[in-house]
Amino acid sequence: MALPKVKIDTTEARLNALSLPAAAGWTQTARQDALSRVTEMGLPIKRDEYWRYTDPTALTSVEPVAASVYASENGDVFGSTECLHVVFVDGVFDAEASDELTLDGVTIERLADSQSADIHWAKDLFGALETAGQNPVQRPLATLNTAFATDGLIIRASGKAAKPIHVSYLQTKTDSDAILRHLVQVDAGAEVTLLESGPAAARFNIVTEVSVADTASFHHVRAQGRDHERRAATAIFARLGTESAFKSFTMTANGVMTRNEVVIELTGDDSIAHVAGVCIGAGRDFHHDDTVFITHDAERCESRQVFKKVLRDNATGVFQGKILVKEGAQKTDGYQISQGLLLDDDSNFLAKPELEIYADDVACSHGSTCGAIDETAIYYLRSRGVPKAEATDLLTLAFLAEALDEIDDETIAETLRDRLAIWLERPQG
């Protein structure tokens, strides 16, 4: 079917402004393949089924919209966790600011450096999970990323990582436009945690491909919030082996246009995938979109999607989540909840929860709610002497609690709770 003209024009303009790396080494084939795929499918436009609630224009335009650089008086959100720190400034790895890339149980490389070689173990991973994740829903921004990613990390955990890897993004330019790709291979029995925080650029497109082998586990916690004018598309593609575990949590505050996609395929029996997020947003410009697609293609797997959004002052939150249970994926345990808490009458929460099940012995539940704060509970708290604003904050944090409970690391969870409380106490207006 012919693509709409606006899609062709958008795609052409964007692709013409980008160029493939001159010497892409082992990534060359995947990049060229991605370039032809993205040309063929075209970049997203608002008419596309999975972009109906989110206008992709700011993410597909030739130039990024300028974004101010914000300073914060609060230290890094993962500051109290001992980590291996890796720093990217405006989308470029900063060796000076980063720790030495050595960690027991793990090898870490920079993508840009690795391409001097023609052979690399990650060749089977780079673009492979992204390609597999295009069906049945196209994700052209991720394909664009495969073709044009300029930097990122290649992480291979062969044992239990001695400490988490913390990728800290810094923005110094108001017009930086970053395309980053991380590749993570967690070998059988290995464990690694990836933390991400900070603004990668004025506009950024970050894709992470994660292959979790049998009995391996991958944890991921991400904080988006320091970039008040963030325009970003992120995608995580994960493939899970037998008895493996994948857990990803994202806290989002501030920003203008954020689309976080997570695409997971449970291919080994008895594996688990938990994806959760909290988002707090204010203002007409705030638009946050979580789009999740989990495919059960093995027996006795468990998946959870827990997303909570607090919106005020004309903000918009979107959730599109799907559980697909393939034929033969018996004893699947799938759970999905998405909830919006609207702190005024002007904000919007748009949800599209989906279940598609082809196996006959599964337990899948899903729910989606949207509502205002419980006035009776507010009155109860006030009757005990708690001022209205404080009561509202307390109930808002309580609303977010179920999602925050998805974080295994209690220190990190506590820090995120504190940050959310600070955000809520910030003067409105």
Next chain:
Amino acid sequence: MLEIKNLHVKLEEEEKQILKGVNLTVEAGKVHAIMGPNGSGKSTLSYVLSGRDGYEVTDGEASLDGEDLLDLEPEERAAAGLFLAFQYPVEIPGVGNMTFLRTAVNAQRKSRGEEELSAADFLKVVRERAKTLKIDADMLKRPVNVGFSGGEKKRNEILQMAMLEPKMCILDETDSGLDVDAMKLVSEGVNALRSEGRSFLVITHYQRLLDHIKPDVVHIMANGRIVKTGGPELALEVENNGYADILAEVE
């Protein structure tokens, strides 16, 4: 202590007058009971005094130790020393009971210009007071009133009262939904808080509760007014003969 004069209240949403001139004075250290048939306005009186939305005071006044209550926000009334034990305590998922209690205690201390209690100090006091109400550690950890039995909810109300140390306590049908043992436990909790400087207004349908919490004065409320006031014997009269005789006598 509590002074209510000619209080007239209607529902905000509709033209329905609920209280039609309530006059009531509760002196310091005294326990007053209000009894009355369903729909007489007893619960409305408690809500209006605590500042719940949805009611409009059309006439009259209410003050606590001379301070006009009706002009204050609910949290300011609480800070002034007013406490309402709810007939239906509210469930708050996601907020631990302990967090709730500590937030309330510290909010009131703050509004009075006192230092907030440290976590350790607070814990000590709450444990001790919870123990006498047979509230275990698990109940303190669970979300406020979520999954609590009827008796647990009412005990939890009394625990809040014990922690907040109000001077004017209103108990709105605290006996509803309680079995005999729970009623005894709750009553003991209330009696332990009786003191010279603290007054109680006990709203109930039944004499039974007043066997445990002995009132100094009993009022009968009907059709939005206090229609009869007497000693504890008045409650017995209601128990034996119902409201019909009293109401007929007043008419």
